[in-house]
Amino acid sequence: MKKLTFSAMLLALWCGIISSAFSQPTQPPEITCFESRKGASEVVRRDLQPGWPNVKCSPKTGAVLWWGDPFDGTVPMGDMPTVENFPTGKAVVKPRSEKIALMPMCAVACHNGVGPKFNPPKLPTSKMPTPIPTMAAMVPDLQNLQHGGGRIWCLDCHHTNQRNKLVDNFGNPVSFDQPQLLCGKCHGDKMRDWRDGIHGKRIGEWASTGKKRWFTCTECHNPHNVQDGARNRGFPQIAPEVPPQLPWGMKDAKHELRHGVSH
Amino acid sequence: MGVAALMTQSDDVKATVEWAEQFQGNYRLMTAAEKAEARARLERRYSAQYSKKVTVDTSEALPGVLMGYALNIRKCIGCRRCVNACVEENNQSRGKNPGERIEWIQVLRMERGEFSKEKMNEGYPEGLGIQVGGNAYTPAGQVLEGQYHYEPALVPEKDATYMPIACMQCEKPPCVKVCPVRTTYREADGPVVIDYNWCIGCRMCMGACPYWARRINLTTPVLPKAEMNPVTHYLGNRPRMRGVVEKCHWCLQRTRQGRYPACVEVCPVGARKFGNLLDPQSEVSLILARKNVFRLKAELNTFPKFFYFYD
Ligand code: SF4
Ligand code: SF4
Numbered sequence: 001m002k003k004l005t006f007s008a009m010l011l012a013l014w015c016g017i018i019s020s021a022f023s024q025p026t027q028p029p030e031i032t033c034f035e036s037r038k039g040a041s042e043v044v045r046r047d048l049q050p051g052w053p054n055v056k057c058s059p060k061t062g063a064v065l066w067w068g069d070p071f072d073g074t075v076p077m078g079d080m081p082t083v084e085n086f087p088t089g090k091a092v093v094k095p096r097s098e099k100i101a102l103m104p105m106c107a108v109a110c111h112n113g114v115g116p117k118f119n120p121p122k123l124p125t126s127k128m129p130t131p132i133p134t135m136a137a138m139v140p141d142l143q144n145l146q147h148g149g150g151r152i153w154c155l156d157c158h159h160t161n162q163r164n165k166l167v168d169n170f171g172n173p174v175s176f177d178q179p180q181l182l183c184g185k186c187h188g189d190k191m192r193d194w195r196d197g198i199h200g201k202r203i204g205e206w207a208s209t210g211k212k213r214w215f216t217c218t219e220c221h222n223p224h225n226v227q228d229g230a231r232n233r234g235f236p237q238i239a240p241e242v243p244p245q246l247p248w249g250m251k252d253a254k255h256e257l258r259h260g261v262s263h
Numbered sequence: 264m265g266v267a268a269l270m271t272q273s274d275d276v277k278a279t280v281e282w283a284e285q286f287q288g289n290y291r292l293m294t295a296a297e298k299a300e301a302r303a304r305l306e307r308r309y310s311a312q313y314s315k316k317v318t319v320d321t322s323e324a325l326p327g328v329l330m331g332y333a334l335n336i337r338k339c340i341g342c343r344r345c346v347n348a349c350v351e352e353n354n355q356s357r358g359k360n361p362g363e364r365i366e367w368i369q370v371l372r373m374e375r376g377e378f379s380k381e382k383m384n385e386g387y388p389e390g391l392g393i394q395v396g397g398n399a400y401t402p403a404g405q406v407l408e409g410q411y412h413y414e415p416a417l418v419p420e421k422d423a424t425y426m427p428i429a430c431m432q433c434e435k436p437p438c439v440k441v442c443p444v445r446t447t448y449r450e451a452d453g454p455v456v457i458d459y460n461w462c463i464g465c466r467m468c469m470g471a472c473p474y475w476a477r478r479i480n481l482t483t484p485v486l487p488k489a490e491m492n493p494v495t496h497y498l499g500n501r502p503r504m505r506g507v508v509e510k511c512h513w514c515l516q517r518t519r520q521g522r523y524p525a526c527v528e529v530c531p532v533g534a535r536k537f538g539n540l541l542d543p544q545s546e547v548s549l550i551l552a553r554k555n556v557f558r559l560k561a562e563l564n565t566f567p568k569f570f571y572f573y574d
Contacts, residue, residue: 036531051315051493056351063344066351067528193574197546198553201533205521208544220531235532237417241343244411245364253412 033057035064036201036220037236041094043073061239070203070213077214078178090211092204096218097164097176127155139224146227148186157182157223176218183217280308290458290497291448302497309502313491320496322519324451330513330568331453331540331547332524333556334427337573338534341418341425343370345526345535349429352514352525353500354492358485365478367511368429368526373409375422429526430455430476430511431559431567438468438477447508453540453568454513456498462507469508473563477510513537540568 031045033055048054048068056066074092129143135154136142145153159165165173166182174181184191193199194217197208201220204212217223226234246253287293287301302319309317346368350357355365409426419425436455439447446461447468469477483505495501499515514524518537527535538545543552547570550556554572561567 058347063531065344065348065529066525070528196549198536198550199533201530203523203528206518206523206537207521208538208542210521215533220533235340237419238342239416240341240418241347243414244366244369245361246412248361253410256410256412
């Protein structure tokens with residue numbers, strides 16, 4: 001029954017999209033969909049050419065299912081001392097810092113060294129966890145942050161007085177567009193694999209010297225919820241796309257549990 | 264009707280091209296001029312049929328390239344984005360009636376097993392009473408037990424592992440051996456392709472493929488105009504007809520132009536990797552050098568160019 005209502009809903013959604021696409025082919029409704037995970041990079045659907053959209057989005061989950069132009073909205077990755085031998089200009093990223101909604105406010109409104117007179121009145125300067133009511137609203141479980149098994153806290157990653165920046169091992173600010181310079185501090189093996197294209201995601205040209213859009217760490221992982229409970233896979237749980245059509249004449253998929261393989 | 268159309272050079276695009284198509288040769292045996300003619304014919308027909316400018320690429324295998332694929336089996340979360348990206352890219356049939364939706368990738372959900380010391384001697388399949396090798400907790404003869412139709416609210420589930428399968432582009436493809444009309448064959452840069460015009464729909468290849476990679480269009484494919492992908496390749500994602508077999512070809516229309524396959528680009532966890540096996544710096548070559556790699560059903564000597572790995 002649940003399955004029925006579910007597929008009916010899907011069908012309705014699907015038909016809605018198709019019929020609207022047919023009724024007004026020049027002006028499709030504005031659709032915003034997310035790229036890797038909800039809450040990270042988003043993209044607005046538009047037509048690059050007639051009949052050639054920049055992205056196709058899933059009617060069920062709202063995830064990007066297809067890129068028309070992998071380099072749409074990207075900028076050069078810039079100085080990347082850790083990526084040796086990669087042709088310059090061929091590595092691009094989608095800038096995130098300007099898209100993070102509260103980012104421009106961080107250093108201006110609260111962390112400018114003066115700050116409004118809230119309680120506690122001083123900015124935390126030590127790395128030891130202290131209650132911060134204003135931040136707890138954004139990062140639940142702040143005092144018990146499980147990243148690194150509870151061994152690290154805000155100021156291990158965020159710059160002490162430039163809060164719109166991250167921080168490297170020497171206290172230098174790191175842009176939110178290059179979080180790998182921060183994450184690589186601890187995850188060196190993953191950093192190496194990411195640099196060589198074994199870990200993480202890139203889109204664009206497959207040749208080892210080709211132009212690629214690199215997805216940086218935080219586009220896929222949420223550093224504030226990196227363990228994601230019992231699964232502990234470093235990736236939040238998401239809704240799956242629609243299941244395949246049932247084989248001819250089958251009303252449900254119980255046969256899979258009996259025989260193992262549907263052919 | 265067809266004869267008349269041919270003789271009078273009729274403007275009826277559909278009639279003339281269909282007549283010409285009946286008499287074209289096997290794609291591999293066509294001359295360059297015949298290929299160009301076939302390509303122009305198809306571009307005209309598809310453009311009229313789908314009301315947009317459709318291109319049919321006929322580019323040949325890239326020199327110095329042997330395409331290879333790798334998938335990190337530990338990373339896959341079973342989200343099926345790859346499956347749907349493939350349908351969007353490759354113009355599969357997507358109707359609602361039985362048999363009208365075709366997907367080339369299958370994501371298999373498997374229960375997490377355990378190989379504990381206590382269970383070492385429990386390898387006897389229930390009801391059969393004989394040991395059939397290894398830790399076979401279920402009857403032998405079945406491989407890849409699992410579900411394709413799982414529908415949880417969220418993935419990955421706690422006790423499941425996911426295994427996507429599609430065409431492995433075998434080096435020694437059994438599907439090619441059995442094809443009576445030689446319409447399916449291995450291209451020089453690796454992928455096994457199908458000349459849809461020569462497929463007689465006998466389904467020998469479907470029976471021969473040990474990876475359940477092939478699908479047949481038993482119904483007339485349902486491909487709405489608005490959703491049709493106009494960038495196609497003759498041996499790749501051009502619209503298929505009723506009664507022909509199709510399967511994954513590593514997005515020939517994209518990869519021959521240098522771009523990653525659609526499933527690689529869409530995977531949210533970056534589990535999918537694609538590259539040139541002959542280039543030691545390619546992603547796939549580095550994975551083969553560094554990671555733990557296995558091939559599915561390696562004992563069948565099909566030598567897939569699709570590698571599963573974990574780290
Ligand atoms: S996986 Fe199946 S369809 Fe693909 S090449 Fe091998 S035998 Fe042929
Ligand atoms: S898109 Fe990636 S994670 Fe999702 S099912 Fe496919 S391979 Fe697995």
